[in-house]
Amino acid sequence: MRIIVVAGGTGGHIYPALAIINKIKEKEENSEVLYIGTSDRMEKDIVPKLGIRFIGLEMKGLNRKNIFKNVSVMFKTFKSYKKAKTIIKEFNPDIVVGAGGYVTAPVLYAAHKLGYKTLVHEQNSIPGMSNKFLSSFVDTICLSFPKSKKYFKEGKTVFTGNPRSEEINNVSIYSRSELGFKRSSKLVVFVMGSLGSTTITNKLKEMIPSFKDKNYQVLIITGKAYYDSFNDVSVPSNVKLVPFLDNLINLMKDTDLLVSRAGASTISEITAIGLPTILVPSPYVTHNHQYLNAKDLEDVGACQIVEEKDFDSDKLIPVIDKIVSDKKLYKSMSDNSFKFGVRDSATRIYEEIRKLIGE
Numbered sequence: 001m002r003i004i005v006v007a008g009g010t011g012g013h014i015y016p017a018l019a020i021i022n023k024i025k026e027k028e029e030n031s032e033v034l035y036i037g038t039s040d041r042m043e044k045d046i047v048p049k050l051g052i053r054f055i056g057l058e059m060k061g062l063n064r065k066n067i068f069k070n071v072s073v074m075f076k077t078f079k080s081y082k083k084a085k086t087i088i089k090e091f092n093p094d095i096v097v098g099a100g101g102y103v104t105a106p107v108l109y110a111a112h113k114l115g116y117k118t119l120v121h122e123q124n125s126i127p128g129m130s131n132k133f134l135s136s137f138v139d140t141i142c143l144s145f146p147k148s149k150k151y152f153k154e155g156k157t158v159f160t161g162n163p164r165s166e167e168i169n170n171v172s173i174y175s176r177s178e179l180g181f182k183r184s185s186k187l188v189v190f191v192m193g194s195l196g197s198t199t200i201t202n203k204l205k206e207m208i209p210s211f212k213d214k215n216y217q218v219l220i221i222t223g224k225a226y227y228d229s230f231n232d233v234s235v236p237s238n239v240k241l242v243p244f245l246d247n248l249i250n251l252m253k254d255t256d257l258l259v260s261r262a263g264a265s266t267i268s269e270i271t272a273i274g275l276p277t278i279l280v281p282s283p284y285v286t287h288n289h290q291y292l293n294a295k296d297l298e299d300v301g302a303c304q305i306v307e308e309k310d311f312d313s314d315k316l317i318p319v320i321d322k323i324v325s326d327k328k329l330y331k332s333m334s335d336n337s338f339k340f341g342v343r344d345s346a347t348r349i350y351e352e353i354r355k356l357i358g359e
Helices: 011-027 041-050 069-092 104-114 129-134 148-152 163-168 198-211 248-252 264-273 286-296 311-324 327-340 345-357
Strands: 003-007 032-038 053-057 095-098 115-120 142-143 158-159 187-192 216-222 239-242 258-262 278-279 302-303
Touching: 003 011, 003 069, 003 115, 011 032, 011 041, 011 163, 011 264, 032 041, 032 069, 032 115, 032 264, 053 069, 069 104, 095 129, 095 345, 104 129, 115 129, 115 158, 115 216, 115 345, 129 187, 142 148, 142 345, 148 158, 163 264, 163 345, 187 248, 198 216, 198 311, 239 286, 248 264, 258 264, 264 286, 264 327, 278 286, 278 311, 286 302, 286 327, 302 327, 311 327
Parallel strands: 003 032, 003 095, 032 053, 095 115, 115 142, 142 158, 187 216, 187 258, 216 239, 258 278, 278 302
Antiparallel strands: none
């Protein structure tokens, strides 16, 4: 198979794209893959290190606050569309697959105009602007949440789940002891997305001393940009800080409770293994989609939501204490999370790709 995969901007788009690539490579070892992303975001560093051919396009997202700045955005989009047409014709793929981010719009549209088979994966419960635009042009739309079907044309959508669920289901465990934690007490892990969060960082600085003398251990993944800002914080012996973990999904399999943003990839990972979670939806995302992602889980008793405005010692720590200490609640959350999960999502997406290009 010859395939172009397009995704960019954040880990929530990049890692599902890589999960799709990994599944294709597993099924068809000699496949040739070209990854197209943005030239100045995370993917430009992550993808080439994995030995995947990468081409970056100069793209920016629409500015919702200052519409006059969108003149340059539209110019860059048109320029990327023209460049994408050239790239696609030269590579001549069997299919072009988009996994989210504004860079997908010009590339998938170019593929459609050139007559190539196309598929996109929508990670969130409410589709992003790029996938809404592309929905009229692509052949198949794969969904992480069944409820998303109502936003797209009848007959194009397939519920597959998020491909990261299959990744975490298959990886080996990274033991907490490798980070210096005891096996004899529970581990609570904080992570606020691939880029971290300024607001949460400031609140965590105030909260960290409150973990002293708790009967559980705490790992805080700060994000690389925020790690040094914790230098002046008094950190109890049961708390550790790291800037980033490449193998977070491996560690999640040896974690007792996760405190996290409510990105779609995170939700697919925790539900694949039934990990009890406190979700802190980002209030800064379009259409408040993280809250809606999290609400689907909370409604079935698979997580507890703590909004960012309530992220402080008085409101959050009692929730952690309750989940960690209440065995009945903990098991219920774990069971409900596991029931919600899809554990073969990358395989489902691969099968949809194969349907489009022929067996």
